[in-house]
Amino acid sequence: MVIKKVGVIGCGLMGHGIVQVAAGGGSTVVALESEQRFLDAGLARIDKSLSKLAEKEVEKGKQTAENAKAWVAAVRGRISGTLDRKALADCDLVVEAIVEDLPTKLSLFKELGSICKPSTILASNTSSFPIAEMAEASGRPERVVGLHFFNPVQLMKLVEVVRTPKTSDEVFAAARAFGESCGKTPVACKDTPGFVVNRLLVPYMAQALSMLERGDASKEDIDAAMQLGCGYPMGPITLTDYVGLDTTLSIIQGWVKRFPSEPAFAVPRILEQKVKEGKLGRKSGEGFYKWEGDKKA
Numbered sequence: 347m348v349i350k351k352v353g354v355i356g357c358g359l360m361g362h363g364i365v366q367v368a369a370g371g372g373s374t375v376v377a378l379e380s381e382q383r384f385l386d387a388g389l390a391r392i393d394k395s396l397s398k399l400a401e402k403e404v405e406k407g408k409q410t411a412e413n414a415k416a417w418v419a420a421v422r423g424r425i426s427g428t429l430d431r432k433a434l435a436d437c438d439l440v441v442e443a444i445v446e447d448l449p450t451k452l453s454l455f456k457e458l459g460s461i462c463k464p465s466t467i468l469a470s471n472t473s474s475f476p477i478a479e480m481a482e483a484s485g486r487p488e489r490v491v492g493l494h495f496f497n498p499v500q501l502m503k504l505v506e507v508v509r510t511p512k513t514s515d516e517v518f519a520a521a522r523a524f525g526e527s528c529g530k531t532p533v534a535c536k537d538t539p540g541f542v543v544n545r546l547l548v549p550y551m552a553q554a555l556s557m558l559e560r561g562d563a564s565k566e567d568i569d570a571a572m573q574l575g576c577g578y579p580m581g582p583i584t585l586t587d588y589v590g591l592d593t594t595l596s597i598i599q600g601w602v603k604r605f606p607s608e609p610a611f612a613v614p615r616i617l618e619q620k621v622k623e624g625k626l627g628r629k630s631g632e633g634f635y636k637w638e639g640d641k642k643a
């Protein structure tokens with residue numbers, strides 16, 4: 347099965363990146379948002395990112411300015427935006443990248459099951475919720491997978507392709523091939539909490555926050571230690587700001603609820619406190635650090 351037309355639901359932090367890499371891989375992409383202003387903001391981010399990537403290709407001498415401009419126009423030309431869910435009906439693949447709230451995702455999958463043509467593959471970019479629950483809600487569990495991208499989607503080279511016991515081989519293979527067409531390396535995952543990356547990454551970030559809360563080291567020193575000692579591109583406190591404190595909190599809270607006896611899953615109080623104060627990280631201009639746009643202030 348070849349994926350030619352893709353729908354992406356949500357054009358925010360993750361969704362806009364998924365729209366962009368899917369179009370970059372040659373698919374025709376429909377970006378769906380709930381309000382025009384969110385759609386406009388997502389498409390503007392795509393324009394900015396495409397220009398940046400094109401500029402870098404020219405700087406490195408990999409492309410002429412003319413070819414880079416033509417590439418941007420071609421990718422952008424494959425993207426359209428809509429507020430109408432029915433526009434997803436004839437997509438070969440629909441990827442959900444909405445807010446991390448399970449009841450909202452379940453009702454969306456139920457609706458997608460009735461809107462989309464029978465062959466449409468439905469995928470979720472969820473960070474940590476069970477794909478199997480969304481699959482059952484859709485009424486077509488054999489055609490549902492997880493496609494978990496990483497932030498920033500345009501630059502991170504991985505996609506986790508998650509299968510439930512009911513995902514068909516054909517659907518899994520098509521989802522994997524789609525990930526490759528987006529320029530990503532796919533890894534196959536089972537439908538376990540956090541799949542591979544977040545199961546390892548989120549407890550590590552939570553440990554770093556507990557360390558900060560105890561006063562074992564400053565945030566700058568914790569970040570410097572992991573960057574310089576382990577070669578990580580970002581330290582864990584900066585990464586929490588980058589991913590979003592609300593997202594990180596909701597992942598851990600979900601796990602604590604589902605797996606109360608798992609010691610690796612514990613909510614750092616400092617994280618809860620910051621979210622209560624509306625300090626959500628890069629997206630709100632302040633988390634553990636202050637941010638000016640995409641850069642730390």
Ligand code: 3HC
Pocket residue numbers: 394395396398399472473495496497498499500501502544547579580585589593
């Ligand atoms: N599109 C195009 N260009 C972009 C971009 C985007 N979306 N984002 C950044 N860039 C560009 C920057 O503008 C910059 O260009 P310049 O050199 O001309 O100024 C260049 O890429 C490098 O960016 P930065 O200067 O900001 O800094 P870095 O060299 O540190 O690279 C990074 C940025 C790739 C984000 C790197 O820091 C990194 O890999 N960090 C770790 C990110 C990570 O771990 N992500 C996974 C999070 S977990 C997740 O997503 C799962 C979820 O479920 C929670």
